[in-house]
Amino acid sequence: MIFRDRFRLLRLLPASHAAVLGTISLCLAVLPTFLALVSGRLVAEMAAGQAGAALGMLAGLLVLEGIVVAAMEAYRQVVVARVDGAIRRRLRAMAAAPRGIAHLEDPAYADDLSRASNLGGWQNLSAGAAAVAQVVLMSRMLGAFLAAAVVALHSPVTAAVLLAAALTIRSIVRRQALRLHAVVYIQARPWRQTDYWSEVSAGGQAGKEIRVFGLAGWAVGRRTAQARELAAAIWRTRRDILIHQRIAILLSFGAVLLASVMLGLAAQRGDLVTCLVATFALLGITTIGMEEYEVETGLGAVRALASLADRTPPQPVPPQVGPGARFENVSFAYPNTGSVLDGLDLRIEPGEVLAIVGDNGAGKTTMIKLMAGLYEPGEGRVVCDPGRMAVMFQDFNRYPLTVADNVAMGAPDHRDDREGIERALRRAGWDAERLPYETVVSRELHDGVDLSGGQWQRLALARVFFAAGHGRDLIVLDEPTAHLDVRAEADFNRDVVSGVEGATIVLISHRLSTVRHADRIVVMRGGAILEDGDHNALMALGGHYARMFELQASRFVESG
Ligand SMILES: Nc1ncnc2c1ncn2[C@@H]1O[C@H](COP(=O)(O)OP(=O)(O)OP(=O)(O)O)[C@@H](O)[C@H]1O
Numbered sequence: 416m417i418f419r420d421r422f423r424l425l426r427l428l429p430a431s432h433a434a435v436l437g438t439i440s441l442c443l444a445v446l447p448t449f450l451a452l453v454s455g456r457l458v459a460e461m462a463a464g465q466a467g468a469a470l471g472m473l474a475g476l477l478v479l480e481g482i483v484v485a486a487m488e489a490y491r492q493v494v495v496a497r498v499d500g501a502i503r504r505r506l507r508a509m510a511a512a513p514r515g516i517a518h519l520e521d522p523a524y525a526d527d528l529s530r531a532s533n534l535g536g537w538q539n540l541s542a543g544a545a546a547v548a549q550v551v552l553m554s555r556m557l558g559a560f561l562a563a564a565v566v567a568l569h570s571p572v573t574a575a576v577l578l579a580a581a582l583t584i585r586s587i588v589r590r591q592a593l594r595l596h597a598v599v600y601i602q603a604r605p606w607r608q609t610d611y612w613s614e615v616s617a618g619g620q621a622g623k624e625i626r627v628f629g630l631a632g633w634a635v636g637r638r639t640a641q642a643r644e645l646a647a648a649i650w651r652t653r654r655d656i657l658i659h660q661r662i663a664i665l666l667s668f669g670a671v672l673l674a675s676v677m678l679g680l681a682a683q684r685g686d687l688v689t690c691l692v693a694t695f696a697l698l699g700i701t702t703i704g705m706e707e708y709e710v711e712t713g714l715g716a717v718r719a720l721a722s723l724a725d726r727t728p729p730q731p732v733p734p735q736v737g738p739g740a741r742f743e744n745v746s747f748a749y750p751n752t753g754s755v756l757d758g759l760d761l762r763i764e765p766g767e768v769l770a771i772v773g774d775n776g777a778g779k780t781t782m783i784k785l786m787a788g789l790y791e792p793g794e795g796r797v798v799c800d801p802g803r804m805a806v807m808f809q810d811f812n813r814y815p816l817t818v819a820d821n822v823a824m825g826a827p828d829h830r831d832d833r834e835g836i837e838r839a840l841r842r843a844g845w846d847a848e849r850l851p852y853e854t855v856v857s858r859e860l861h862d863g864v865d866l867s868g869g870q871w872q873r874l875a876l877a878r879v880f881f882a883a884g885h886g887r888d889l890i891v892l893d894e895p896t897a898h899l900d901v902r903a904e905a906d907f908n909r910d911v912v913s914g915v916e917g918a919t920i921v922l923i924s925h926r927l928s929t930v931r932h933a934d935r936i937v938v939m940r941g942g943a944i945l946e947d948g949d950h951n952a953l954m955a956l957g958g959h960y961a962r963m964f965e966l967q968a969s970r971f972v973e974s975g
Pocket of ligand 1: 520749750751752755773774775776777778779780781782
């Protein structure tokens with residue numbers, strides 16, 4: 416297990432980087448031994464009154480050591496950034512690959528995602544740093560063995576004792592690193608919550624409500640309290656580890672004592688080389704803790720990455736079905752909800768304008784998500800080709816780009832089709848005089864402007880029209896007129912509902928004036944279809960739709 420994990424770490428390093436890194440860290444690991452040998456020789460030469468070659472070699476080695484240390488520091492940063500960058504790219508690709516989004520809403524998946532992507536952040540779970548540390552660690556172990564071998568030439572017993580002390584200290588340090596890491600690792604979820612409160616208290620998104628309700632102090636306080644609690648667990652473990660350093664300290668002390676005794680004996684025998692080598696070997700082992708900690712913490716990111724890769728759902732082949740769509744006895748529930756759709760049967764005929772209405776939470780948006788393949792049904796079958804769909808969700812995306820680029824997102828391969836973009840915008844009723852097509856729509860970006868709710872909605876509609884212009888013939892609009900004024904809603908009914916030829920249109924709306932001209936209206940309740948027919952038929956039926964329509968109409972009569 417340990418070896419497999421560590422091997423995994425090494426495999427993160429591109430071969431060329433691993434070779435250079437291995438060479439540099441090997442130099443760093445063996446240089447102390449050579450320095451010791453040359454120093455010993457220098458002393459011997461000085462004693463014989465003929466210092467010369469050794470002095471030059473020592474100076475050369477010291478310069479070399481300086482260069483290698485500086486090279487290691489610079490190169491280390493390059494490799495860490497490269498490995499962590501590659502992992503981030505892999506994570507993004509892995510998270511974006513599945514057609515569905517169920518995995519993104521799974522808290523355990525989100526935990527691993529933040530463990531694997533919080534590279535070098537507060538948790539210091541940097542896989543790159545761990546991979547580098549693993550190479551350094553191996554080189555240092557090799558260096559320690561080399562030093563011990565030189566010591567063994569003079570005193571095998573001393574070499575064995577020093578080596579045993581080194582390995583024991585290493586194993587103690589490793590266990591301590593593991594303990595500390597375990598505390599950090601389980602904190603992925605609470606730290607995500609803490610990040611949320613940071614964003615709420617200081618970010619722009621929630622700023623309006625935070626000010627209106629005077630929540631700033633409360634949000635900052637909540638973030639601080641949570642962060643303190645999490646940090647306290649780490650500090651408790653650190654303190655505990657510090658208190659339990661006895662054995663490591665005793666061992667180090669014993670090893671130093673042994674080296675000192677050797678120093679005395681060696682000095683008496685004039686055998687200074689041995690004691691110098693022993694001292695350097697000791698110095699090598701006492702600083703092994705940092706790498707151990709980096710390896711253990713970085714392994715957390717690597718394990719999370721492996722677990723994400725294992726859980727990435729297999730990719731179903733997108734169905735190549737004709738226009739329209741079908742729900743065949745479909746039942747569906749989200750992980751923590753009861754049944755949302757219950758044995759739903761619905762046929763959406765090619766070329767028809769179908770409206771779906773129903774109370775809040777009736778399952779209308781869920782139907783769209785199933786059609787788009789964002790979730791798989793629990794039972795039954797949804798026959799629909801997501802590749803033919805152009806969807807405007809209620810919470811459509813607001814890209815911090817220009818007006819034209821926002822539209823182009825509907826068919827990114829055709830972003831050069833300026834004419835098509837402008838046509839789509841005109842059809843969505845865009846006021847190009849007030850907001851030219853090159854206006855950047857983002858309040859965060861320099862020179863950007865924010866849009867009103869209705870303007871954003873027109874932009875999202877234009878995106879769908881642009882997609883439809885490039886071959887998407889199943890248009891789905893979830894609450895397309897929610898933010899539009901009355902005149903714009905009337906234009907919408909004229910231009911969209913009756914103006915699109917050949918395409919199938921699915922409209923979801925609580926505004927019954929938006930859907931009354933649809934070819935067919937289905938009324939959803941409790942995850943199943945309650946009523947089905949056109950406006951006149953449903954009015955004649957005098958059921959749920961008729962009551963909702965009369966209620967909305969009477970409100971206009973009263974206020975008019
Ligand atoms: N991602 C989700 N995870 C868990 N439950 C969800 C999720 N999305 C929706 N639900 C639940 O599924 C039910 C149906 O939601 P859905 O959005 O489909 O309703 P809707 O008919 O579109 O409602 P509305 O008219 O309010 O937009 C709701 O009870 C909601 O709580």
